[in-house]
Ligand SMILES: Cc1cc2ncn([C@H]3O[C@H](COP(=O)(O)O)[C@@H](O)[C@H]3O)c2cc1C
């Protein structure tokens with residue numbers, strides 16, 4: 001399948017690196033901010049990149065498996081937290097407000113009827129997924145609908161002039177879906193993919209692993225068929241995020257990837273179209289056990305390591321000012337030549 005994602009031209013890379021290297025600082029002294037500036041310039045194919053109207057889309061969906069013993073919290077917390085997002089009381093509200101990030105909450109499949117609200121987009125595909133311990137989480141039609149809807153959400157904010165986007169999620173049980181997708185797509189053993197999520201104890205993690213092993217055995221999953229893996233053990237909010245990643249890359253947007261669950265959605269998108277990875281900036285390494293292995297499998301370097309294990313897009317939101325710093329130093333810092341500062345001997 002073709003996703004019409006533009007292959008970026010490498011021709012600009014040496015020019016961007018030269019611009020970074022001739023700023024008034026020791027070579028490489030701005031560390032990962034330098035890589036970030038180059039990546040943003042590369043995505044936008046310009047020596048003067050900009051972060052315009054950054055948006056955070058939080059996708060919410062319920063999981064049929066949620067009350068089977070895979071999470072420390074009950075399924076109803078998904079809808080309760082969505083109401084908290086709409087009331088402005090969650091971590092993601094606070095960080096988006098702090099950093100001037102426009103926030104939208106997308107109901108991909110919450111198990112409740114939600115009243116209209118200015119922050120809420122009703123894109124409900126179903127009242128949650130089926131329990132993948134018994135059957136596929138989604139029908140083919142549901143999975144396709146979720147993907148298509150994720151694309152629409154991104155296209156609508158891009159049309160408003162947004163060129164930088166982050167995705168968050170809410171869905172009790174979704175570290176389980178993410179762990180299964182990671183296991184299937186990367187081949188990392190399941191016990192390295194499974195973690196405590198919202199806070200299971202050691203016994204709880206063991207039980208979660210045993211349940212997820214059953215799910216992995218029940219379905220015919222392979223890295224060669226990422227869409228089928230997504231349909232069988234994914235979630236509606238994860239499928240919508242996959243569509244969102246594909247569309248954001250197609251529209252040549254800068255994509256900020258949050259923690260374990262958002263990375264699992266990115267992983268599916270990358271398996272569908274490897275070019276997606278070029279557009280992704282990984283905000284942080286989550287404390288969820290599997291995330292460091294997922295980051296390794298993707299071969300990427302996250303910006304932060306703060307011990308976060310929340311989701312919602314919170315890590316991506318706190319990383320957004322780093323993107324601003326990267327483009328600002330590239331655009332505004334003086335070069336050695338302009339400032340009349342002597343370069344290192346031999347340069
Ligand atoms: C109050 C609360 C707020 C949250 N915000 C995000 N998550 C996070 O926890 C869930 C995944 O963990 P698990 O797979 O263990 O259920 C997701 O909803 C995720 O976004 C939350 C979880 C809770 C309890």
Ligand SMILES: O=C(O)c1cccnc1
Pocket residue numbers: 175197198258259260261262286287288291308309310311312
């Ligand atoms: O890293 C995440 O996205 C995460 C970790 C634990 C629970 N919820 C989300």
